[in-house]
Amino acid sequence: MxxxxxxxxxxxxxxxxxxxxxxxxxxxxxxxxxxxxxxxxxxxxxxxxxxxxxxxxxxxxxxxxxxxxxxxxxxxxxxxxxxxxxxxxxxxxxxxxxxxxxxxxxxxxxxxxxxxxxxxxxxxxxxxxxxxxxxxxxxxxxxxxxxxxxxxxxxxxxxxxxxxxxxxxxxxxxxxxxxxxxxxxxxxxxxxxxxxxxxxxxxxxxxxxxxxxxxxxxxxxxxNEGISIDQIKNEIENCKSIELLKHIYSKYSTVQNEIKPLIIERKQRLESLDTQLINTKDIVESPNTLPNGINSK
Incomplete structure (x- = not known):
């Protein structure tokens, strides 16, 4: 609150x-x-x-x-x-x-x-x-x-x-x-x-x-006075972290019903991107193991 x-x-x-x-x-x-x-x-x-x-x-x-x-x-x-x-x-x-x-x-x-x-x-x-x-x-x-x-x-x-x-x-x-x-x-x-x-x-x-x-x-x-939904959508699309998404959702409280699906979709994409980065990091830190279990030696 x-x-x-x-x-x-x-x-x-x-x-x-x-x-x-x-x-x-x-x-x-x-x-x-x-x-x-x-x-x-x-x-x-x-x-x-x-x-x-x-x-x-x-x-x-x-x-x-x-x-x-x-x-x-x-x-x-x-x-x-x-x-x-x-x-x-x-x-x-x-x-x-x-x-x-x-x-x-x-x-x-x-x-x-x-x-x-x-x-x-x-x-x-x-x-x-x-x-x-x-x-x-x-x-x-x-x-x-x-x-x-x-x-x-x-x-x-x-x-x-x-x-x-x-x-x-x-x-x-x-x-x-x-x-x-x-x-x-x-x-x-x-x-x-x-x-x-x-x-x-x-x-x-x-x-x-x-x-x-x-x-x-x-x-x-x-x-049509004030901030447009399109402007808010663009802000959501360019958001780079889940914490910032939470801030956007809180900031635009009067239109939360409209932007909630967009927030959820962007959150899922960010989480998917994080998962990919973690997997890539694991591969880099374990050079002897390639994707699909193929050994580098």
Whole structure:
């Protein structure tokens, strides 16, 4: 455990778009994605909304992966991996609500397990793995979330029970928005959005606006500030000792998930090189013995 100076690294976006049905979440997500990549072919939509992603095919030649029920966490994870393996740059998951409340989603799985509180011990790790697949993806990820009206049963001053309307609530497990870089809420049918969370500082406390490609361009410019992953990869590749590798891994703590495979690969190559040097040294120090047990005499 040690303190280290804060450094800004280039990051992958984790964006959220929430809103009621018909408010333009899918369309806004596509415009955001194009602003980020400037290349429709590098965008993929994981579509759980009955083919709605294809309604906007006139925009460009983006990719669609239709995800049908059951909407288990594992099937979402498989879809994300499929997009990553296809060298996609921006993944749009439209929507993540089905993973929570759709057929074969977490709530239904919990009910099938018995619906008891202790059954969450089996299910929570599966949902967490789905969230981790989003957070640890090598792609930029945009998620859309459905909203529903939230009610509760309360007692008034006379002790009578009445239904209280609390507004709209995201249809996913509570707390997901905390993981996002920016969380946009689409507030009406005119596609106006506001930022309910914004780590970039670009949109918080600003007037409501309509998302377009320039929104994505602003976000990718913010992402690309600081040290790039390519620079870190080059530093790893040129590393000459395992001790220095450990230092690099510790230094770039915010991108450890991305650089860990590179660190391991370089470590294995250094260890292999050390083994070869030891074997060569043994041969030099024992001149009467040649490789493969051949005697020099």
């Amino acid at each position: 040690k303190l280290q100076q804060a450094k800004r690294h280039q990051v992958k976006l984790r964006l959220g778009l929430s809103g009621a049905s018909g408010f333009g979440k899918s369309y806004s997500a596509l415009l955001l994605a194009f602003g980020i990549t400037n290349d429709w072919s590098k965008i993929a939509v994981i579509d759980t909304e009955n083919g709605s992603a294809s309604l906007y095919s006139h925009l460009g030649n983006y990719n669609v992966l239709s995800l049908l029920e059951p909407f288990s966490p594992e099937r979402y994870i498989e879809a994300i991996k499929t997009c990553e393996n296809a060298s996609i740059e921006v993944i749009i998951i439209d929507s993540i609500s089905h993973e929570w409340s759709g057929k074969g989603g977490c709530l239904q799985i919990h009910e099938q397990l018995g619906g008891r509180f202790q059954d969450w011990a089996k299910l929570t790790p599966r949902h967490t793995a789905f969230i981790d697949a989003i957070l640890q993806s090598k792609c930029h990820v945009i998620t859309t979330v459905r909203k529903k009206i939230d009610y509760s049963m309360d007692r008034d001053s006379n002790g009578k029970t009445k239904v209280i309307k609390h507004g709209l609530k995201d249809i996913t497990r509570e707390g997901f928005s905390y993981e996002l870089t920016v969380d946009f809420e689409v507030v009406n049918e005119s596609h106006l959005v506001k930022a309910s969370k914004d780590r970039t500082g670009l949109f918080m406390d600003k007037p409501e606006f309509v998302i377009n490609a320039s929104t994505g361009k602003k976000l990718i410019a913010w992402c």
